[in-house]
């Protein structure tokens with residue numbers, strides 16, 4: 001039980017990697033408040049993990065959501081040790097066709113909620129010498145075609161994570177980033193909309209498979225959230241089967 005007694009927040013916890021992290025964290029003894037906009041899936045996961053996971057039906061793009069999510073963690077479980085900023089929505093288009101709306105979607109669901117939740121969680125994380133796990137993407141690190149709005153927000157998240165790692169080190173708060181590859185609802189939808197993309201993606205993965213949200217990504221998140229990673233901060237972990245980089 002590597003997370004025994006710890007309380008976590010996970011955004012986008014009702015599906016995909018977020019759900020994998022909720023399951024991996026509770027398996028290791030953590031209590032988790034998870035926010036999502038998919039109420040059906042959220043309530044189903046809450047019922048699967050009675051007393052250990054609480055679903056809050058909160059759109060992280062809305063003003064005031066960060067404070068509400070932190071308040072739910074404190075009211076339900078009494079403290080906050082781990083913040084996982086996982087949810088992020090985006091649309092793809094060539095750069096010349098990328099609209100203000102696409103940038104707004106990506107920054108309003110990815111970058112700004114990550115920053116606002118870090119700010120709202122900071123007083124609580126300072127009390128527990130807690131940790132933050134944010135999410136990046138190879139789309140940003142490599143600058144993948146058609147990903148301008150998503151790539152920009154993801155790299156902005158990495159930049160702010162490094163700043164917070166430096167500023168909050170004095171409080172013993174660590175801040176790290178996972179750049180994952182996993183077969184999730186989001187990736188399935190992307191594959192279905194883009195014939196041939198699955199083979200193209202897997203051809204760059206030496207391990208020749210997509211990661212599993214719980215076993216492959218969730219367990220790395222457990223490591224980062226545990227005392228085993230206390231001497232790591234400001235780092236990006238590539239949890240992507242060794243994906244060979246475009247550049």
Ligand SMILES: NC(=O)c1ccc[n+]([C@@H]2O[C@H](COP(=O)([O-])OP(=O)(O)OC[C@H]3O[C@@H](n4cnc5c(N)ncnc54)[C@H](O)[C@@H]3O)[C@@H](O)[C@H]2O)c1
Nearest residue numbers: 012015016017036037059060087088135137181182184186
């Ligand atoms: N899956 C991958 O291979 C991959 C690759 C690179 C980066 N990532 C990143 O990992 C994270 C998880 O990805 P995923 O594939 O599990 O995504 P996903 O789309 O499968 O799941 C995202 C979850 O977030 C929720 N969500 C979306 N908008 C929300 C909002 N406004 N408020 C609250 N919840 C919201 C969704 O309902 C869903 O449950 C994201 O940050 C993503 O960018 C994933």
